[in-house]
Amino acid sequence: MQELRELAKKLLAEGAVKVVVGYAEGRQGVRPIFAATPEDADKLIFDPRCVQNLATYLSPRRAHVAALGKLAVVVKGCDAMAAAGMIREAQRKRDDFVLIGVRCGGVLADPRASAAVTEATVAARCPGCEVREPKIVDHLLGPLPPAPPGASALDARIAELDAMTPEERFAFWTSELAKCVRCNACREICPMCFCVRCVCDKSQPQWIESSPHARGNLAWHMTRALHQAGRCVGCGECERACPVGIPLSLLNRKVARVVAERFDYVVSDDPEKPAPIGTYRLEDDQEFIR
Amino acid sequence: MSEATAKTTEAKAGAAFEPRIAAFVCNWCTYTGADLAGTSRIQMAPNVRVVRLPCTGRIDPMFIIKAFERGADGVIVSGCHPGDCHYSAGNYHARRRFAIFREIMSFIGIDPNRITFSWVSASEGRKWGDVVDETVSRIRGLGPFAGYKNLVEKTHAGA
Numbered sequence A: 001m002q003e004l005r006e007l008a009k010k011l012l013a014e015g016a017v018k019v020v021v022g023y024a025e026g027r028q029g030v031r032p033i034f035a036a037t038p039e040d041a042d043k044l045i046f047d048p049r050c051v052q053n054l055a056t057y058l059s060p061r062r063a064h065v066a067a068l069g070k071l072a073v074v075v076k077g078c079d080a081m082a083a084a085g086m087i088r089e090a091q092r093k094r095d096d097f098v099l100i101g102v103r104c105g106g107v108l109a110d111p112r113a114s115a116a117v118t119e120a121t122v123a124a125r126c127p128g129c130e131v132r133e134p135k136i137v138d139h140l141l142g143p144l145p146p147a148p149p150g151a152s153a154l155d156a157r158i159a160e161l162d163a164m165t166p167e168e169r170f171a172f173w174t175s176e177l178a179k180c181v182r183c184n185a186c187r188e189i190c191p192m193c194f195c196v197r198c199v200c201d202k203s204q205p206q207w208i209e210s211s212p213h214a215r216g217n218l219a220w221h222m223t224r225a226l227h228q229a230g231r232c233v234g235c236g237e238c239e240r241a242c243p244v245g246i247p248l249s250l251l252n253r254k255v256a257r258v259v260a261e262r263f264d265y266v267v268s269d270d271p272e273k274p275a276p277i278g279t280y281r282l283e284d285d286q287e288f289i290r
Numbered sequence B: 001m002s003e004a005t006a007k008t009t010e011a012k013a014g015a016a017f018e019p020r021i022a023a024f025v026c027n028w029c030t031y032t033g034a035d036l037a038g039t040s041r042i043q044m045a046p047n048v049r050v051v052r053l054p055c056t057g058r059i060d061p062m063f064i065i066k067a068f069e070r071g072a073d074g075v076i077v078s079g080c081h082p083g084d085c086h087y088s089a090g091n092y093h094a095r096r097r098f099a100i101f102r103e104i105m106s107f108i109g110i111d112p113n114r115i116t117f118s119w120v121s122a123s124e125g126r127k128w129g130d131v132v133d134e135t136v137s138r139i140r141g142l143g144p145f146a147g148y149k150n151l152v153e154k155t156h157a158g159a
């Protein structure tokens, strides 16, 4: 913690960055803080409540953040993958920002909780995580905690869905997605939803029906899942932000698996590895095409 | 497809189930192949309405969603064989996108058999006829897809 605060103060004092984006105590657990002064820097913390993916503040669509000047951002491995994704897809340049990496032992599902990271409290994305020591960062802080406990509940749930009949899956998703109120919180929080103008906001022609009925919602989420293929870093922020509890991580992780199986691509914090969409191989499988 | 064809399909809709199929095809290969099928007077089911696009790379999966929203029972997506794309690589990019989109549909619970993907070249008029006939009979077997169009009614959040 002290290491983090000292580094933040140093970066600010040297003028290397204008603002350090990190975590601080809030009224309801941990919240993001934009530290621009030494006093603010002294509020920085990192612990398993630091759930939020702060790399989202690097999104080029956040012009008001960009206007603050150069940022340093505190990133866990999953967050670092989002920063790398923005570089990979030519949204930002590596020199545009400073990444302060923190070694991670998994986070809690809920940043308001104050529990130990156990099988019961761990965030769904963490078990099995392979990026607990991000490589792309400029600084890497803290000792490496033990690996997050348990196995992925998401994988188990996906297996259950895969085992259902198509009718059962359709019933499951339509009843889940019928709850969507189209608040777009999932999109707004997502570091990889970086389009300045989202296709779901376009009205001439209107590809995605904007009324929150099951049909428009299905179109929105199928399209978003497709647009996140090879992009989504699995940070789970979309699902956490969703006010009605739609299990978006299931869809995202399913797509990530398809991309891994078909195109041998796993999202990483290596920005040089080309994205699977926008590239192709002559020998890509085409068993579904006659 | 001609207006006459469309009318025939409408007229039949009230009676036995006649699938309504939307086909999104590329200009250079499949559209030309379908044209050849017509000029060669190859017989095929009249259930398909063709939308011509410059390239398979331009066929956004949202077109498929929109077709189902508007009441299509099935969809055909077809373009140039690998190696034949007029723009060199549009079909390779499309192939990746559709591979993923198909899996998303299937995971959501939409039967991927509602969609035919094919490569049909400008000289394959016969193959186009086969693709159409096979798709129509498969969709006939699956029945109408009103469940998707009518999803508007399955709403708890208000519309």
Ligand code: SF4
Pocket (backbone or CB within 6 Å): A076, A077, A078, A079, A104, A105, A106, A107, A123, A125, A126, A127, A129, A130, A131, A132, A148
């Ligand atoms: S996914 Fe990995 S890096 Fe991200 S919070 Fe969980 S354990 Fe940490």
Ligand code: SF4
Pocket (backbone or CB within 6 Å): A186, A189, A190, A191, A192, A193, A228, A231, A232, A233, A234, A235, A236, A237, A238, A239, A252
């Ligand atoms: S889609 Fe969700 S899980 Fe994936 S990067 Fe965006 S917020 Fe994170």
Ligand code: SF4
Pocket (backbone or CB within 6 Å): A179, A180, A181, A182, A183, A184, A185, A186, A187, A238, A241, A242, A243, A244, A245, A246
């Ligand atoms: S956050 Fe939830 S309710 Fe809001 S648009 Fe996304 S899925 Fe729908």
